[in-house]
Amino acid sequence: MFFVLLFSQFAISPSSASAAEDNLGLKAEAAMIIDAKSGKILYEKNADKVLGIASMSKMMTEYIVLEAIHDKKISWDQKVKISEYVHKLSKAPNLSNVGLTQGEDYTVKELYSAMAIYSGNAATIALAELLAGSEKNFVQLMNKKAKELGLQKFKFVNSTGLNNKDLLGNYPAGDPNEENVMTARDMGTLAFRLLKDYPEVLEFSSVSRLKFRDGKEYPNFNWMLPGLIYEYQGVDGLKTGSTDFAGYAHTGTVMRNGQRYITVVMKSTSKGERFEDSIKLMDYAFATFDKQRIISKGYQAKGKKSLPVTKGKEDSVEIKTNKSIELVIPNGEKGSYKPIVVIDKSKLNKDGELTAPIKKGEKIGYITVQPKEGKDYGFIAGVGNDGVKADLIASESVEKANWFVLSMRAVGGFFGDLWNNAASAVKGWF
Known part of the structure; x- marks a missing residue:
């Protein structure tokens, strides 16, 4: 207790932060800024509104994979054989994927790179199958882990963030047209824990282009990384996402002069707008706050x-x-x-x-x-x-007094009380 x-x-001084926040002019429906070291929330907009998260869902898959590697349940060099379903999904039109050949072995690191850098959906499901036997079982792990991490308002129905209707009839949970949902606050919490618990995630999220074994080069969808359209000094992660339901989203992280921030932008109306809002958040963080x-x-x-x-x-x-x-x-x-x-x-x-x-x-x-x-x-x-x-x-040690000292204090206290009582009585006579 x-x-x-x-x-x-x-001394007391008035806060100017709230006034500045009203002038950010964000177009995103929800947003956050978090100090990546302490978890202190520095800014929020509609932080508790439940929205679609699209491929930012893969951050939870990344967390679970990294946890499994840390616990030595799997290894980076472990081989994963590509199933017929994963192969077919990797060829599905209009989905983000690297080419995966049925029956061929790929390492966990190859699949993780495809997921984290190019948001490879089929690669994500291959990892889900490795860890849980099926994507259905893996989704249960995702929801369980979300509770363990303290997320409050969320629902995972697949490992990728796609709409279930895009999974070739193999959606693992929920309704046929359902998607993963979460709040900006929960997304910020997930990002914070991912960076804190497994900082090696940045070794992947910071890669601007993925060179895969199919001979192709795939650009990272996080266009704020070095050499890409919205390059922003210090950005090295984390994940983007977009579907018709979720709109365009971006969870970013940036570090300058030893200070790291996490930003969340959800439900933007265009690819560029999500990065423009992220830039506003990062500019505001560096201009307004200091350790x-x-x-x-x-x-x-x-x-x-x-x-x-x-x-x-x-x-x-x-x-x-x-x-x-x-x-x-x-x-x-x-x-x-x-x-x-x-x-x-x-x-x-x-x-x-x-x-x-x-x-x-x-x-x-x-x-x-x-x-x-x-x-x-x-x-x-x-x-x-x-x-x-x-x-x-x-500041210093205080030793226990010996029995003699304690006894003398007790005697002194007794006579002191006796004298005080007597003095009080005498005073009452006059």
Whole structure:
């Protein structure tokens, strides 16, 4: 259990972020900006509206494949034999695919590259069949994993993001004309976890062109990558998607000077528009926000620099933070954040005292920060404020006093109480 103390040590300054956000002029139906390190949400538009996600669905397939490789259930060099269905789908007109030959073996890495770089649908299903025996079983894994990752409003009916009607009569779940759906918030959460848990995803998503064994070269649909139409400095992922139902979508990630952002754009009306909106989001992020140190290592909160100690050689102990707290916030607004001290109640007696012995560095509680005013979007699901939290620790050890000292204190306390009572009684006579 913990109890919370708020200290308004920092000055208050009005937030300008919300006013700026109203001027972005996005055409997409939903959008988000997330700090890729902490999971802090910096901007959102219709973030909880359920929309089609099209081939951005493949980010969940990518996550599950990378997890299986990490857990050594499969390997990059493992061979995958192409089934008749996967072969036929790879030749279907108007679908994004690399050519896959029936009965031929392809490595997991080849298929994963086709999926992540060129959004290969047949390659995606080949991986789904490898991991779960069938795409139907794999879709169950997708929905289960989505819950584990903290996604809230979603439904996967296939591994690719295609409309079920395009799967040659082999749709694994849902209705014949159904598609995968999700919110921008959930898509941002998925992107955050993909980057955090398996950063090697960028080794694939950052590739502008795929050279495949069929002898062809396939451009990445993420046109913001180097050498492509909407090239944007620092972009190295993540995934696009488009269907009639979903419109045009883009989950991007960009890194400059050590700062990485995740952007989500959903339900745009054209290929170019989704990237134009992504550029607006990225420009806004770099122009508006900056990582700043809100609290330094060794910080002591005003009015709570120490806690009383009972049964110790000293009657108090100083507490301080074990690390600094850094947060991506609007420029010039460092002074608008207040520290929040949270003490571990289980370490205190009924009088609010710590009991000796106490070891130097022992965790007593933690400190976090929050804005005094202005719009605060919080964090993505499953992150909370862990990214902006520092432990409060004892600055020095406090040894337990020996029995003689404790006895003398007890005697002193007894006579002190006796004297105070007597003094009070005498005072009452006059």
